[in-house]
Amino acid sequence: MSVQAVKRRLSPGNIEALKGDRPIVSLTAYTTPIARLLDPHVDFMLVGDSLGMVLYGLDSTVGVTLDMMIAHGQAVMRGSEKACVVVDLPFGSYQESKEQAFNSAARILKETGCSAVKLEGGAEMAETVDFLSQRGIPVLGHVGLMPQLVNTIGGYRSLGRSEKEANKIRRDAKAIDDAGAFAIVVEGTIEPLAREISQTLRAPTIGIGASPACDGQILVSDDILGLFSDFQPRFVKHFANLAPQISAAFEAYASEVKARTFPGIEHTFQVKPKP
Numbered sequence: 625m626s627v628q629a630v631k632r633r634l635s636p637g638n639i640e641a642l643k644g645d646r647p648i649v650s651l652t653a654y655t656t657p658i659a660r661l662l663d664p665h666v667d668f669m670l671v672g673d674s675l676g677m678v679l680y681g682l683d684s685t686v687g688v689t690l691d692m693m694i695a696h697g698q699a700v701m702r703g704s705e706k707a708c709v710v711v712d713l714p715f716g717s718y719q720e721s722k723e724q725a726f727n728s729a730a731r732i733l734k735e736t737g738c739s740a741v742k743l744e745g746g747a748e749m750a751e752t753v754d755f756l757s758q759r760g761i762p763v764l765g766h767v768g769l770m771p772q773l774v775n776t777i778g779g780y781r782s783l784g785r786s787e788k789e790a791n792k793i794r795r796d797a798k799a800i801d802d803a804g805a806f807a808i809v810v811e812g813t814i815e816p817l818a819r820e821i822s823q824t825l826r827a828p829t830i831g832i833g834a835s836p837a838c839d840g841q842i843l844v845s846d847d848i849l850g851l852f853s854d855f856q857p858r859f860v861k862h863f864a865n866l867a868p869q870i871s872a873a874f875e876a877y878a879s880e881v882k883a884r885t886f887p888g889i890e891h892t893f894q895v896k897p898k899p
């Protein structure tokens with residue numbers, strides 16, 4: 625039997641093992657073409673429920689459904705082969721009980737082929753993280769600013785300034801760590817606190833608006849490409865500014881169609897001469 629080179633995708637265990645070795649690189653992906661471009665450059669890509677705001681124009685991530693996450697998870701899996709793919713559990717698909725979380729996460733894993741799910745929550749979700757992890761579902765935790773709680777936290781702002789808030793984030797991170805998450809996203813948390821948490825947890829921390837001392841970093845791809853301009857949080861850096869280039873291309877297309885300079889004859893199909 626011939627030995628074929630087997631291309632292996634990074635697993636959640638590989639991501640976990642990077643703590644203390646080198647920074648973990650991650651970005652969001654929602655579609656096949658972006659997943660293809662991203663795959664060589666990231667350790668894991670997140671099919672984040674931020675797609676509700678970025679792709680669907682929703683005001684928050686609350687309206688995102690499990691079916692939406694599965695459809696985009698499938699698209700991202702079709703475009704990637706090396707990176708670990710993690711899909712977000714959307715609001716309402718896991719908070720009711722650990723059994724509900726298992727059913728939603730199992731659907732995501734079975735129907736997309738991805739390797740792990742992410743869920744938002746601290747101490748109150750620890751039992752669920754443990755339940756999933758013990759049953760073959762690797763979990764990426766998410767503490768600090770939790771966008772699915774927008775209706776109870778009253779908007780998006782950085783957290784951890786008061787001792788009460790900081791202690792809650794410390795407790796949340798520790799609870800999710802103890803419950804067995806393979807990594808933990810720390811979002812919108814003041815820098816010294818994110819640094820302290822990163823130094824004390826077993827699992828790697830993945831910062832977004834947190835600290836350079838986190839074990840890895842994640843951002844929304846559309847943000848770093850300068851494609852999503854509804855608002856720009858302080859922690860976003862534009863590595864490209866594609867929106868004006870796309871606008872200019874659309875404008876050029878429209879004016880060429882109006883001027884009948886596009887399509888040219890070279891863009892058309894001609895009758896082939898008979899042999």
Ligand code: KIV
Pocket residue numbers: 652670671672673674675712809811832842843844
């Ligand atoms: O939904 C998302 O995209 C996220 C991150 C950017 C961490 O949760």
